[in-house]
Amino acid sequence: MALQVCKDIDSIRQWVAKWRSNGEAVGFVPTMGNLHAGHLHLVEQAQKRTDRVVVSIFVNPLQFGPGEDFNAYPRTVDEDRKKLEGFGVDLLFLPTNAGVFSNSASTTVAVGDLSGRHCGRSRPGHFSGVATIVCKLLNIVQPNQLFLGEKDFQQLLIVRKMISELNFPVQVKGIPTVRENDGLALSSRNSYLNALERQSAPLLYQSLCRAKEQIKNGRRDWAGIEKEQVEILEKAGFNVDFFSICSVDDLLPAANDHASWVILAAVILGQTRLIDNIQIMRS
Numbered sequence: 001m002a003l004q005v006c007k008d009i010d011s012i013r014q015w016v017a018k019w020r021s022n023g024e025a026v027g028f029v030p031t032m033g034n035l036h037a038g039h040l041h042l043v044e045q046a047q048k049r050t051d052r053v054v055v056s057i058f059v060n061p062l063q064f065g066p067g068e069d070f071n072a073y074p075r076t077v078d079e080d081r082k083k084l085e086g087f088g089v090d091l092l093f094l095p096t097n098a099g100v101f102s103n104s105a106s107t108t109v110a111v112g113d114l115s116g117r118h119c120g121r122s123r124p125g126h127f128s129g130v131a132t133i134v135c136k137l138l139n140i141v142q143p144n145q146l147f148l149g150e151k152d153f154q155q156l157l158i159v160r161k162m163i164s165e166l167n168f169p170v171q172v173k174g175i176p177t178v179r180e181n182d183g184l185a186l187s188s189r190n191s192y193l194n195a196l197e198r199q200s201a202p203l204l205y206q207s208l209c210r211a212k213e214q215i216k217n218g219r220r221d222w223a224g225i226e227k228e229q230v231e232i233l234e235k236a237g238f239n240v241d242f243f244s245i246c247s248v249d250d251l252l253p254a255a256n257d258h259a260s261w262v263i264l265a266a267v268i269l270g271q272t273r274l275i276d277n278i279q280i281m282r283s
């Protein structure tokens with residue numbers, strides 16, 4: 001089937017209702033576009049697990065704070081569309097119609113404490129913006145399965161919590177992060193990095209790997225581990241927003257009796273905010 005492009009709610013609902021009434025499972029991959037191999041990996045995983053795949057491209061104003069990069073965010077819809085055609089995606093939802101997403105809507109979704117930690121502390125309102133848009137998109141698309149990247153680990157946990165607590169009839173699949181050969185996690189924001197910054201950007205993942213190795217080897221002075229890596233990154237010219245070893249379940253500070261941990265990190269390199277994370281299973 002050729003890629004269908006839908007801009008309004010009725011037509012997308014008709015397609016999805018038709019597929020679901022034929023017993024076909026529908027997978028959904030929400031994105032902000034400027035598609036890279038990380039996004040396309042989500043698409044492939046969705047294609048493996050479902051019969052029809054819907055991708056949305058929408059640069060969501062609700063999740064950008066004042067002074068953030070909403071206007072500068074790369075918008076490459078024509079190229080994105082060709083990539084999705086090449087991958088055999090069934091439907092692209094492009095909610096460009098102001099009637100679909102009104103900035104003046106007064107209903108928002110808030111996901112409690114988890115939204116206030118880490119990225120949420122540095123970007124107030126960000127996760128409410130994410131939760132609100134995901135909620136809207138799920139109600140519009142009505143997929144069986146939702147595919148999200150572990151790259152945005154806190155976002156994944158928040159959306160899982162919202163879906164569970166608000167009883168959305170959809171399964172969530174978290175998909176591992178796709179990286180460049182040098183370890184840098186793929187991100188649309190990597191295009192903001194100049195050549196020198198791009199060279200040092202992989203140090204973030206190296207720090208995460210180093211800290212993971214130490215924890216695997218039994219080190220448990222969490223604050224000491226964090227402090228060492230922050231110092232290394234700051235010496236290399238990174239401005240570290242946080243580098244936090246947490247419980248994988250609720251992102252509260254790590255403790256010895258947790259079964260697994262995740263290290264969440266956010267840095268600013270030049271003008272660019274980069275986030276990454278690494279999970280650690282107790283061996």
Ligand code: AMP
Pocket residue numbers: 030031032033037038039041042147148149150151152175176177178179185186187188
């Ligand atoms: P974005 O367009 O940045 O909002 O991302 C859309 C989806 O792609 C989210 O679920 C992200 O977590 C996921 N994603 C972004 N970068 C990567 C990556 N490098 N590997 C895997 N998934 C990713």
